[in-house]
Amino acid sequence: MISPRLKEKYSSEIVNSLKQKGNYNNIMQIPKLQKICLNQGIGKAVSDKKMVDTAVEEMSLIAGQKAVPTYSKKDVSNFKLRKNMPIGCKVTLRGDKMWEFLDRLISVALPRVRDFQGISDKGFDGRGNFTMGIIEQIIFPEINIDKTKNIHGMDITFVTNANSDVECYNLLKELGIPFKNQNK
Numbered sequence: 001m002i003s004p005r006l007k008e009k010y011s012s013e014i015v016n017s018l019k020q021k022g023n024y025n026n027i028m029q030i031p032k033l034q035k036i037c038l039n040q041g042i043g044k045a046v047s048d049k050k051m052v053d054t055a056v057e058e059m060s061l062i063a064g065q066k067a068v069p070t071y072s073k074k075d076v077s078n079f080k081l082r083k084n085m086p087i088g089c090k091v092t093l094r095g096d097k098m099w100e101f102l103d104r105l106i107s108v109a110l111p112r113v114r115d116f117q118g119i120s121d122k123g124f125d126g127r128g129n130f131t132m133g134i135i136e137q138i139i140f141p142e143i144n145i146d147k148t149k150n151i152h153g154m155d156i157t158f159v160t161n162a163n164s165d166v167e168c169y170n171l172l173k174e175l176g177i178p179f180k181n182q183n184k
Helices: 005-023 050-063 095-112 163-174
Strands: 031-039 068-071 086-093 129-134 154-161
Touching: 005 086, 005 095, 005 163, 031 129, 050 086, 050 095, 050 129, 086 095, 129 163, 154 163
Parallel strands: none
Antiparallel strands: 031 086, 031 154, 068 086, 129 154
16 A cells, blocks of 8 residues: 655654754654544534534545534523534544645645635644634645535644644644644
C-alpha cells in the first residue's frame, strides 16, 4: 500500500524544518498531527429527521469513513429539543485517512472557496490544537451540488501533541494550511 503524499512530506521535510526552527533536542519532541475531528451540527434537524441522515451520508463521503450521528444531551424547550434527538454528526480521522483528508482539504477544497483570503489564526485553544469552520460543505469535490438540498457548515479540529499554540501554528503552516495572518 502506498503511503499518503502529505505523510511522506511530513517525515522527509517537515520534521527537519521544524527541528531547525524549534529548540528540540530529540526528534520525538517535534509536534505531530494526532487526529482530525469533523463535526457538523444541523439546527433544522429538530423538525426534519432525514436531514441528519443526509448529513451523515455527506460527511461519510467527505471523510472517507463512516460518520456517526450525534444526539442532544438534554431538553431545551426554546429550541423544541428533546433529550436523545439526533442533531448532527461527527467523524474522527486518524492515520492514513487523516493525511488523505488533510491533503484534499489543502489542495482541492480550500481553493474552491469563493473569495478565499486565508484561514484566520484565531482558532487556537492554548493547548496546541486548532479549530476552523467551513461555511459550506459543497467545497468538497465528493459532494454533488445538484443533489444537495441544504447547505451546512462544519467544524474541523486539528489535534496535535504540540505544547503551545506557536508550535501548532508552525506545524500546520509547514503542512500547507494557508493562514491569513503570518504573525505568530
